[in-house]
Amino acid sequence: MMTSWFQRKPSADSAVWLRTITAALMCGMVLQSGAAAPQTGAAAPAAGALRQAGEARHITIGAAAASAHLAEPDYAAILGSEFSQLQGENEMKFGVIHPRPDSDPNPYNFKGGDALVAFAQSHTMVVRGHTLIWHNNVPDWVKNGGYSAPQLAEILHGHIKTVMTHYASKVYAWDVVNEAFNDDGTMRHTIWYDQPGIGAGKGTKYIEQALRWAHEADPGAELFYNDYDAEMINQKSDSIYQMAKDFKKRGVPLNGVGFQMHVSLRYDNPATLASIAKNLERFAKLGLELQITELDVRLDDSSAASLSAQAKLYGEITTLCVQQPACKAVQTWGFTDKHSWIPQFYKGQGWALLWDEKYQKKPAYQAVFDGLAR
Ligand code: XIL
Numbered sequence: 001m002m003t004s005w006f007q008r009k010p011s012a013d014s015a016v017w018l019r020t021i022t023a024a025l026m027c028g029m030v031l032q033s034g035a036a037a038p039q040t041g042a043a044a045p046a047a048g049a050l051r052q053a054g055e056a057r058h059i060t061i062g063a064a065a066a067s068a069h070l071a072e073p074d075y076a077a078i079l080g081s082e083f084s085q086l087q088g089e090n091e092m093k094f095g096v097i098h099p100r101p102d103s104d105p106n107p108y109n110f111k112g113g114d115a116l117v118a119f120a121q122s123h124t125m126v127v128r129g130h131t132l133i134w135h136n137n138v139p140d141w142v143k144n145g146g147y148s149a150p151q152l153a154e155i156l157h158g159h160i161k162t163v164m165t166h167y168a169s170k171v172y173a174w175d176v177v178n179e180a181f182n183d184d185g186t187m188r189h190t191i192w193y194d195q196p197g198i199g200a201g202k203g204t205k206y207i208e209q210a211l212r213w214a215h216e217a218d219p220g221a222e223l224f225y226n227d228y229d230a231e232m233i234n235q236k237s238d239s240i241y242q243m244a245k246d247f248k249k250r251g252v253p254l255n256g257v258g259f260q261m262h263v264s265l266r267y268d269n270p271a272t273l274a275s276i277a278k279n280l281e282r283f284a285k286l287g288l289e290l291q292i293t294e295l296d297v298r299l300d301d302s303s304a305a306s307l308s309a310q311a312k313l314y315g316e317i318t319t320l321c322v323q324q325p326a327c328k329a330v331q332t333w334g335f336t337d338k339h340s341w342i343p344q345f346y347k348g349q350g351w352a353l354l355w356d357e358k359y360q361k362k363p364a365y366q367a368v369f370d371g372l373a374r
Contacts, residue, residue, distance in 0.1 A: 044366075045365075045366070045369050047081050047082070048081040048082060049082070049369055050082045050083070050365070050368060050369055050372070051081070051082050051083055051084045053369055053372035053373050054084060054330070054372055055084065056372070056373075057322055057372050058328070059321060059322065059327070059328060059329060059330055059372065060084050060085045060126065060291075060328060060329040060330075060331075061082070061083050061084050061085065061329075061330055061331070061372075062083055062084070062085030062086060062087060062128060062293075062329055062330070062331030062332070063079060063082075063083045063085075063086055063087075063331060063332050063333075063334060063335040064086070064087050064088070064089040064130075064294065064331065064332070064333045064334050065079055065086045065087070065088065065089060065116060065119075065334070066088070066089050066090065066091065066112075066339065067088075067091060067111075067112045067115035067116050067119075068112075069339055070115065070116075070119055074336075074359040075336065075339075075359070076119070078335060078336070078355060078359060079119075079123075079335065080119065080122075080123035080125070081123070082335070083125060083335070084124070084125055084126065085120075085125055085126045085127070085128055085329060085331060086116060086119070086120050086125050086127060086128070087127065087128040087129070087130050087293075087331060088112065088113055088116050088129075088130060089130075089333070089334065089341070090112075090137070091112030091113045091115075091116060092112075092113045092129050092130055092131070092163070092167075093130070093131060093134065093136075093137040094132070094133075094134065094137050094138055094139060094142070094159065095137040095138060095139040096109065096112065096137065097109060097110065097112075097113060097163060098139065098159055098162075098163070099139055099141075100139075100141060101141045101145065102155065102158060108162060108163075108166075110166055113167070117167065117170050117171070121170070126172050127167075127170060127171045127172065128171065128172070128173050128174075128175070128293075128329075128331070129163075129164075129167060129171040129173065129174040129175065129221075130174075130175045130178070130226070130293075131174070131175040131176070131177070131178040131226065132159065132160050132163065132164075132174060132175070132176050132177070132210065132214065133156070133160075133176060133177045133178065133180075133192050133207075133210050134177075134178040134179060134190075135179065135188060135190035135191070135192070138190075138191055142155065142191065143191060147195075149195055152191070152192075152195050156192060156210070156213075157213050160176075160210065160213045160214050160217055161213065161216070161217045164214060164217035164218040164221060165217055165218065167218075168217075168218040168220065168221070169220065171221065172220075172221065172222060173221060173222035173223070173224055173255075173256065173291075174214060174218075174221055174222070174223055174224060175224050175225075175226040175258055175293070176207075176210050176211055176214045176223050176224060176225065177207045177210055177211075177225050177226070178226045178227070179226070179227050179228065180193065180204075180207055180225070180227070181227060181230070181236050181239050181240060182236070183229060183234075183235065183236050184235050184236075185235035185236055185238055185239035186239075187203065187204070192206060192210075193206055204243045204246070204247075207225065207243065208247065208252050211223050211247070211252055211253050211254055212252065212253065214253070215253035222255040222256055222289065223253055223254055223255050223256070224254075224255065224256045224257060224258045224289075224291070224293075225240065225243070225244070225254060225256075225257050225258070226257070226258030226259075226260065226293055227240060227257075227258070227259070227260065228260040228261075228262055228294070229260075230259060230260075230279075231259045231260075231261055231263075231276045231279060232272060232275040232276055232279055233275050233278055233279045233282075237279050240257065241279075241282060241283065241286075244257060244283065244286055244288060245286055248286050248287060248288070254288070255288065255289055256288050256289035256290060256291060257283050257288050257289075257290055257291075258290075258291050258292075258293035258294075259280075259290065259291070259292055259293065260292075260293055260294035260295075260333075261292045261293070261294060261295040261296075261317065262294055262295075262296055262298070262333065263295075263296070263297055263298075263313070263317075264297065264298050264299075264349075265297070265299070265306075265309050265310065265313060267297075267313060267317075268309065268312060268313040268316065273316055273320065276317075276320055277320055277323070277324070280320065280324045280326070280327060281324065283326070284324060284325070284326035284327075288326065289326060289328050290321075290324065290326045290327045290328065291327070291328055291329035291330075291331065292317065292321055292327065292329065292330045292331060293329070293331050294331065294332075294333040295314075295317060295330060295331065295332045295333065296332060296333045296334070296340065296342060296352035296353055297310045297313050297314055297317075297352055297364065298342045298346055298349040298350065298351070298352040299349060299350065299351040299352065300348065300349055301351070302350075302351045302356075306351070307351070307362055307363050307364070308363055310351070310352075310362075310363070310364050311362070311363035311364040311366065311367035312367065314354070314364040314367045314368050314371070315367035315368065315370060315371040316371075317330075317371075318330060318367070318368045318371030318372060319371045319374065322371060322372060322374070330368070332353055332354060333352075333353075334353055335353050335354055335355055336353055336355040336356070336357065336359055337350060337351050337352065337353050337355065337356050337357045338356075338357040338358075338359070340352050340353050354368060
């Protein structure tokens with residue numbers, strides 16, 4: 001079992017994993033599926049329980065994080081103890097990490113990303129990179145630079161190469177392309193699809209090109225396509241599935257698919273959950289690794305009834321991953337309601353994460369723990 005745990009993270013810093021295993025063994029943890037399953041029941045899980053319960057299931061437990069919050073003691077303590085993976089919520093996006101043109105003496109800004117990697121390494125966590133290509137967070141110098149198609153292609157190639165080389169052996173997996181499809185399954189029009197001359201009118205060609213460049217830049221990294229509202233079987237997930245099937249058939253270096261899972265309580269019905277399970281299964285059959293990458297369950301209020309319904313859905317989603325062997329990670333989009341993106345983007349909604357704004361565990365925490373332990 002220990003061997004398979006190692007093999008699952010071929011590109012992660014082995015020293016980090018060695019430290020993780022050593023720490024786990026020192027805690028008396030048994031690294032065998034099932035054997036270490038913490039008992040559910042009256043006793044509240046001890047600090048760090050989520051991550052340990054995940055390790056026992058071979059599921060990485062992640063959170064999106066921001067380096068600015070690391071100075072908050074509660075934030076750092078929970079992130080560093082309860083999670084085995086982190087991902088920059090914004091700090092590895094194009095506009096943040098590559099804010100100036102390549103003609104500038106200092107085109108890149110790795111400060112935030114480097115701080116997150118350093119935190120992860122000192123807390124035996126692995127790091128997921130997010131994201132190399134997205135229609136959002138494209139800096140003005142790219143949008144307004146008047147570049148020709150070949151120049152834009154060169155900018156993109158250089159970006160992928162520089163960022164991935166910088167984080168080689170530190171970031172084990174990348175969301176190479178994020179949100180490239182519309183809800184109806186057609187390709188989304190973005191600067192990267194329309195203009196660099198490698199995409200428009202050529203379907204998924206620019207995604208293929210990006211994956212090939214990414215593989216060249218860091219052959220050890222796991223390469224993901226990531227999207228939202230593709231959890232169920234629908235037009236968008238159908239298109240992603242067709243792309244993934246085609247890529248696998250032709251040896252395009254795609255290792256996994258990330259399902260963001262930004263959901264509301266509406267997802268909690270048997271038909272939806274069954275559709276998600278079926279969808280995960282068809283992607284798994286292609287030989288892909290699956291990850292839940294941006295989980296949150298937004299609410300309209302923080303009543304006890306809402307928090308309990310939220311906990312139920314968190315538990316069910318965790319179970320979906322546990323029951324699907326190809327599902328290797330459950331990552332929430334942040335972890336405290338104090339720093340969640342939801343109130344800003346979904347007016348009137350919030351309370352979406354496992355800890356409240358005062359860093360107190362919510363019922364959803366226990367439900368995820370129970371889902372892993374079950
Ligand atoms: C969001 C961040 O949480 C916000 O802080 C930022 O202002 C906008 O982006 N899908 C994604 C993430 O892939 O990158 C988005 O993150 C949320 C939706």
